[in-house]
Amino acid sequence: MSLVTLTVNGEGRSLDVEPRTLLVHALRDHLGLTGTNIGCDSSSCGACTVLVDGLSAKSCTMLAVQADGAEITTIEGVAEPDGTLNSVQQAFHECHALQCGYCTPGMVMAAMSLIDEYPDLDEAGVRSGLEGNLCRCTGYQNIVDAVLQAAATAATANAPAGSTP
Amino acid sequence: MTATATAEAEAPAPTAKATHFGSRRLRREDPALLTGEARFVDDLHLPGALWLGVVRSTEAHAVIHGIDTDAALRIEGVTEVLTGADLAPLWGGAALPCAWPVTDDMHNPPHLPVAVGEAKYAGDAVAVVLATSRYAAADGAAAVAVDYEPKPAAIDLASAAEPDSPLVHESLGTNASYTWELTPDPDAVEKAFAEAEHVIEERFIQQRLIPAAMEPRGVAAVPSPAGGELTLYSATQIPHILKVMTAVTLGIGENKLRVVAPAVGGGFGSKLNVYAEEIICSALALRKGVPVRWTESRSEAALATIQGRGQVQDIALAADADGRVKAVKARLLADMGAYLQLVTPGIPLLGAFLYHGCYDIGHYSFVCTGVFTNKTPTDAYRGAGRPEATYAIERAMDSLAAATGLTPEEVRARNFISADAFPYTSCAGLIFDSGDYHAVLDRAMALADLDARRADQARRRAEQNPRQLGIGFSSYVEMCGLAPSRVLASLNYGAGGWEAATVRVLPTAKVQVVTGATPHGQGHETAWSMIVADRLGIDPDDVEVLHSDTAVSPTGMDTYGSRSLAVGGTAIYMATERVLDKARVIAAHRLEASPEDLEYVDGSFRVRGTPASSVAFGEIAFAAFTAHDLPDGVEPNLEAHATYDPPNFTFPNGTHVATVEVDTETGAVEVVDYAAVDDCGRQVNPLIVEGQIHGGILQGAAQALYEDAVYTDDGQLATASLVDYLVPSAAEAPRYRLDSHVSPSPTNPMGVKGIGEAGTIAATPAVINAIVDALRPLGVTDVEMPASPQTVWRAIETARGRGGAS
Numbered sequence: 001m002s003l004v005t006l007t008v009n010g011e012g013r014s015l016d017v018e019p020r021t022l023l024v025h026a027l028r029d030h031l032g033l034t035g036t037n038i039g040c041d042s043s044s045c046g047a048c049t050v051l052v053d054g055l056s057a058k059s060c061t062m063l064a065v066q067a068d069g070a071e072i073t074t075i076e077g078v079a080e081p082d083g084t085l086n087s088v089q090q091a092f093h094e095c096h097a098l099q100c101g102y103c104t105p106g107m108v109m110a111a112m113s114l115i116d117e118y119p120d121l122d123e124a125g126v127r128s129g130l131e132g133n134l135c136r137c138t139g140y141q142n143i144v145d146a147v148l149q150a151a152a153t154a155a156t157a158n159a160p161a162g163s164t165p
Numbered sequence: 166m167t168a169t170a171t172a173e174a175e176a177p178a179p180t181a182k183a184t185h186f187g188s189r190r191l192r193r194e195d196p197a198l199l200t201g202e203a204r205f206v207d208d209l210h211l212p213g214a215l216w217l218g219v220v221r222s223t224e225a226h227a228v229i230h231g232i233d234t235d236a237a238l239r240i241e242g243v244t245e246v247l248t249g250a251d252l253a254p255l256w257g258g259a260a261l262p263c264a265w266p267v268t269d270d271m272h273n274p275p276h277l278p279v280a281v282g283e284a285k286y287a288g289d290a291v292a293v294v295l296a297t298s299r300y301a302a303a304d305g306a307a308a309v310a311v312d313y314e315p316k317p318a319a320i321d322l323a324s325a326a327e328p329d330s331p332l333v334h335e336s337l338g339t340n341a342s343y344t345w346e347l348t349p350d351p352d353a354v355e356k357a358f359a360e361a362e363h364v365i366e367e368r369f370i371q372q373r374l375i376p377a378a379m380e381p382r383g384v385a386a387v388p389s390p391a392g393g394e395l396t397l398y399s400a401t402q403i404p405h406i407l408k409v410m411t412a413v414t415l416g417i418g419e420n421k422l423r424v425v426a427p428a429v430g431g432g433f434g435s436k437l438n439v440y441a442e443e444i445i446c447s448a449l450a451l452r453k454g455v456p457v458r459w460t461e462s463r464s465e466a467a468l469a470t471i472q473g474r475g476q477v478q479d480i481a482l483a484a485d486a487d488g489r490v491k492a493v494k495a496r497l498l499a500d501m502g503a504y505l506q507l508v509t510p511g512i513p514l515l516g517a518f519l520y521h522g523c524y525d526i527g528h529y530s531f532v533c534t535g536v537f538t539n540k541t542p543t544d545a546y547r548g549a550g551r552p553e554a555t556y557a558i559e560r561a562m563d564s565l566a567a568a569t570g571l572t573p574e575e576v577r578a579r580n581f582i583s584a585d586a587f588p589y590t591s592c593a594g595l596i597f598d599s600g601d602y603h604a605v606l607d608r609a610m611a612l613a614d615l616d617a618r619r620a621d622q623a624r625r626r627a628e629q630n631p632r633q634l635g636i637g638f639s640s641y642v643e644m645c646g647l648a649p650s651r652v653l654a655s656l657n658y659g660a661g662g663w664e665a666a667t668v669r670v671l672p673t674a675k676v677q678v679v680t681g682a683t684p685h686g687q688g689h690e691t692a693w694s695m696i697v698a699d700r701l702g703i704d705p706d707d708v709e710v711l712h713s714d715t716a717v718s719p720t721g722m723d724t725y726g727s728r729s730l731a732v733g734g735t736a737i738y739m740a741t742e743r744v745l746d747k748a749r750v751i752a753a754h755r756l757e758a759s760p761e762d763l764e765y766v767d768g769s770f771r772v773r774g775t776p777a778s779s780v781a782f783g784e785i786a787f788a789a790f791t792a793h794d795l796p797d798g799v800e801p802n803l804e805a806h807a808t809y810d811p812p813n814f815t816f817p818n819g820t821h822v823a824t825v826e827v828d829t830e831t832g833a834v835e836v837v838d839y840a841a842v843d844d845c846g847r848q849v850n851p852l853i854v855e856g857q858i859h860g861g862i863l864q865g866a867a868q869a870l871y872e873d874a875v876y877t878d879d880g881q882l883a884t885a886s887l888v889d890y891l892v893p894s895a896a897e898a899p900r901y902r903l904d905s906h907v908s909p910s911p912t913n914p915m916g917v918k919g920i921g922e923a924g925t926i927a928a929t930p931a932v933i934n935a936i937v938d939a940l941r942p943l944g945v946t947d948v949e950m951p952a953s954p955q956t957v958w959r960a961i962e963t964a965r966g967r968g969g970a971s
Contacts, residue, residue: 018300020300021300025299025300028207028208029299032210033201034201034204034205034207034208035200035201035202036201037205037379037380037430038207038381039379039380039381039430039463040463040886040887041462041463041464041886042463042464042886042887042888044886044887044888045379045463045887047379074201075199075200075201076200076201078200079199079200083196083200085196085199085200089199089200092195092199093191093192093195093196093199094191096191096192096852096853096855096856098195098198098199099431099686099687099688099856099857099860100198100378100379100380100428100429100430100431100685100686101194101195101197101198101199101203101428101430101686102205102378102379102380102428102430102431103379103430104198104199105199105201108199126895127894127895127896127898128896130894130895130896131894131895131896132894133894133895134379134887134892134894135379135895136377136378136379136431136433136860136864136892137379137431137686137856137860138856138859138860139859139860139861139862139863139898139901139924140859140863140894140895140898141859141898141900141901142856142859143895144895
C-alpha cells in the first residue's frame with residue numbers, strides 16, 4: 001500500500017491505496033467524491049476529467065500515487081458552498097447543455113480549464129478543445145454555446161478596470 | 166425555433182391559461198447533475214458489498230470443456246468463482262426473458278444468464294467471480310481459465326441466412342428465428358409492379374451500432390436478510406418491467422422486490438432490457454445475504470450490452486411515369502445476434518408499418534426474417550426499426566427521383582399524404598393522426614436556403630471543384646406513443662402500452678406527481694411540473710415529480726419509444742383533471758354553490774359572474790386534509806390516480822435537409838449545414854425539444870458517417886472500445902438549424918406526439934442522400950455506411966472505372 005497526500009477541493013487528504021489505484025478510483029472509492037464519473041477504459045470519453053494543479057486531466061489515466069502532493073479540483077469543489085453555480089455550471093444550465101448529465105462533470109472541468117487557458121475562445125476553439133470529452137445526448141451545440149457564454153463572462157470579469165466592453 | 170402561427174391559432178389551447186406550457190423553462194434536474202450531487206448506481210456507498218466480475222467468452226462459438234478456477238481463487242479478495250452449472254440452480258433453469266414472441270412458431274432458444282456447456286458469442290458470460298473489491302473482481306475474472314473448443318460460427322448476416330451456414334443453435338436446424346409478413350393484398354402488389362413505368366430496386370445494409378450511453382450499465386442488489394426483501398438498483402430505463410421480470414425469472418415474490426433506477430446516464434434503448442447481470446446480482450445477493458454489485462466497463466458494454474440495427478434491406482418501389490409510387494415491397498433479414506433479449510425480435514417490426522414512409526401509396530408488402538448469428542444480441546437502439554425503415558424508403562425515393570429526372574423535393578411532394586387526408590388510413594393499416602407534410606417540406610427548403618445551395622452546387626460542378634456539394638433530403642413519419650394495449654396484443658407483445666400517474670395534493674397545497682415514466686436525461690421532472698402547474702394554476706416549483714423507484718411509483722411502463730409525454734404526460738394530465746374535479750366539489754360545498762357554476766381561474770374556484778365569491782386552491786387542499794367539513798360522500802385528501810391507455814399511436818414527422826461537402830480526392834465528408842423541421846405536435850418545453858432533436862441528429866449522422874460495430878470473420882468485435890468505435894465529438898458535430906411545424910395530435914388532450922427519436926430517424930438518410938447527391942454526376946449511386954473517407958473514395962474510384970484499388 002502507498003500513502004498518498006492530496007489537496008482536494010482545498011482540503012488536505014491522506015489515503016492509503018494500492019500503488020495501482022487510479023486517481024479516479026481514489027477520488028470516488030476512497031474519498032467518496034463520486035461526482036467524477038467513469039465512462040470508458042481508454043481515456044477517450046473525458047467523463048473523469050478533474051483539475052490537477054489547475055490543468056484538466058483525465059483522472060482515469062493517472063495513478064493516485066502520481067498525484068501525490070498535487071492540488072485536485074473535482075466537480076464537488078466548483079460551486080459555492082451555498083450551492084451557487086459557477087459561471088460555467090450556470091451557462092450549462094442556461095443553455096440546456098446537459099441531458100442525462102453523466103458527461104457533465106468532466107465537461108465542466110474541461111471547459112473551465114479551456115477558458116482559463118485560452119482567453120479568446122471562438123467556436124472552433126471550443127469544439128477542438130473539447131474533442132476529448134464525449135457526450136451522447138446533446139449533439140454538443142448547447143455545450144459549445146454554454147462554453148462560449150462562460151468564456152465571455154470570464155473575459156468581461158477579467159477586463160482591466162475602466163476598459164469598455 | 167418558431168412555431169407555425171396558423172396551426173397554433175387553429176388548435177384549441179391545451180389550457181385556458183397556459184403560463185408554463187410552451188415556455189423554455191430551464192431544467193430543475195440540472196443543479197444536482199452539474200455539481201456531482203446526483204447519484205448513479207456506481208456512486209452508491211454499500212459497505213460489505215461483494216463485487217461481481219464476469220468471465221466472458223473469448224470465442225464466438227465454442228464448446229466449454231472445462232473452467233479452471235484455481236488461479237482466480239488464489240487472488241487476494243476473491244471469495245468465490247461460480248460457473249454456469251454452479252449457478253443454474255439459483256434460477257432453476259429459467260432463461261432471461263424475451264417478451265415479444267412475434268410469431269407463434271418463433272424459435273427462442275433458452276438464454277441462461279451464465280452459459281452452460283457452450284458459448285454462443287464473444288462476450289457470452291461463462292462464469293462469475295465474487296470479490297471484496299472491484300479490482301479483485303477484475304483480477305479474478307481475468308485469472309479464470311476456460312478450455313474452449315471453437316466451433317464454426319455464423320457471423321455475416323446474409324451468409325447466416327443461407328442453408329449451408331454454420332448453425333448458432335444446432336438443435337433448431339436453422340438460423341431463422343421467425344418470418345413475419347404484412348402483405349394486405351399480394352395480388353395488387355404484383356399487379357402494381359407489373360404495370361409500373363419505373364421499378365426501383367435497392368439493397369441497403371444497416372450496420373450494427375453500439376448504443377454507447379455515456380454511463381455504462383451498473384447493478385447493485387441489496388438484500389434485507391431479516392425481512393426477506395431485495396432492493397435492486399440498476400442503470401435501467403425500465404424499473405417496473407425489470408421488477409416483474411426479475412421476480413418471474415428468479416421465482417421470488419414481486420411484493421418482496423423493489424427496483425430503483427437512480428440517476429441514469431442515458432439509455433437510447435440499451436437500458437430497455439433485462440440483463441444477465443441484473444439476475445446474477447439479485448440471485449447471489451439473496452443467497453449470500455450481502456449486497457452484490459457490478460459496474461460494466463466500456464469494453465464490456467460493447468460486448469454485453471445489446472447492439473442496434475443490423476439488417477439487410479431489399480426495397481422495391483413501383484412508380485408510374487410521373488414518379489407516383491403505387492406499391493412498395495420490403496424484404497428484410499434482421500440480425501438477432503445469438504439470443505433473443507427482451508424485445509429483440511420485435512424491433513424490426515416497429516418499422517414494419519413504415520416502409521412506405523410519408524407517402525400515399527396503394528399497396529404494400531413487408532416480410533422480415535429474424536436470423537441468429539454468433540454475435541452480441543441486438544435490441545432497441547434509438548428509433549428501433551423506424552430509422553431502418555426511413556433509411557430504406559428515403560434512399561429509394563432519391564433513386565426514384567434520379568430515374569424520373571425529378572428533384573428529390575418534387576418526387577417527395579408528389580407522393581406525400583396530403584394535409585386534408587388526415588386521419589389517414591395507411592396501406593399498412595395504421596391510422597396517421599395529423600400532419601402537413603407539404604408545409605413541413607416547404608419550410609425545410611426555406612430554412613436550408615435551398616436555391617442558394619443548389620447554385621453553389623452548380624458552380625462547383627461547373628468548375629470541377631474537388632470539393633463537391635451535396636444536398637440530401639429526408640422526410641420521415643414515425644409511430645410513437647407506444648402504444649395501444651390491444652394493438653400490442655395483436656402483435657404478440659407481452660405487455661400493455663399504458664402509463665400510470667398519481668397527482669397528490671399535500672395539506673399545504675404543495676403537489677407530488679408520481680409518474681411511471683422513468684427518465685434518464687429527458688427532463689421529465691421539469692416538463693411534468695409545467696403540465697401540472699398550468700392545470701392547477703400554481704408555481705411549477707411547488708410541484709415535485711417522483712419516479713424511478715417502484716416503492717414510490719409502483720405502477721408504470723417506463724421510458725422508451727418516445728412515449729413518455731404522449732402516454733405518461735397524458736396520464737398526468739388526466740390525474741390532474743380528476744384532482745380538479747374533486748376540488749371543485751369541495752369548493753362548491755364551501756361556496757354553497759353548484760359545482761357546474763364554478764370556474765377555476767388563477768388557482769381559485771369562483772362562482773361564474775360573482776368573482777368575489779371564491780375559494781383558493783390552498784384552502785381546498787387544507788380542507789381536504791382536515792376533513793372537518795367535506796360534502797357527504799367525499800373522501801378526505803386530494804389525490805387522484807389515472808392510467809392512460811392510448812387509443813392510437815402518435816405520428817411525429819418532419820423533413821431534414823443535410824448539406825455536405827465531399828472531398829472527391831480524399832473521400833472526406835463534412836456536414837456543412839443541417840436544417841431540420843419537425844412536427845412533434847404541441848411542445849411543452851421547446852428547450853427540451855430542441856435538445857432531443859440536436860442529440861438525435863448527431864446519433865443519426867454518426868450512423869451515416871462514423872459508427873460501425875465491426876466483427877472479424879471469426880466473430881471478434883474489433884471495435885470494443887471508444888478508441889475504435891467512433892462516437893463523434895464536438896469537433897465532428899455540425900451546427901443544427903431548427904424550425905418546427907405544429908399539427909396537434911387529436912389522439913390525446915394536449916395534442917402532443919413525441920420527439921425522442923425523430924432526429925435519429927431523419928438524419929441518417931439525409932446525410933447519405935447528400936453524399937450521393939454530391940457524387941451522382943460522377944456516377945456514384947450508393948455509398949455504404951458508415952461513409953468513411955475510404956468508403957467514399959472507393960465509391961468514387963469504382964464509379965470512375967478505376968475499381969477503387971489502392
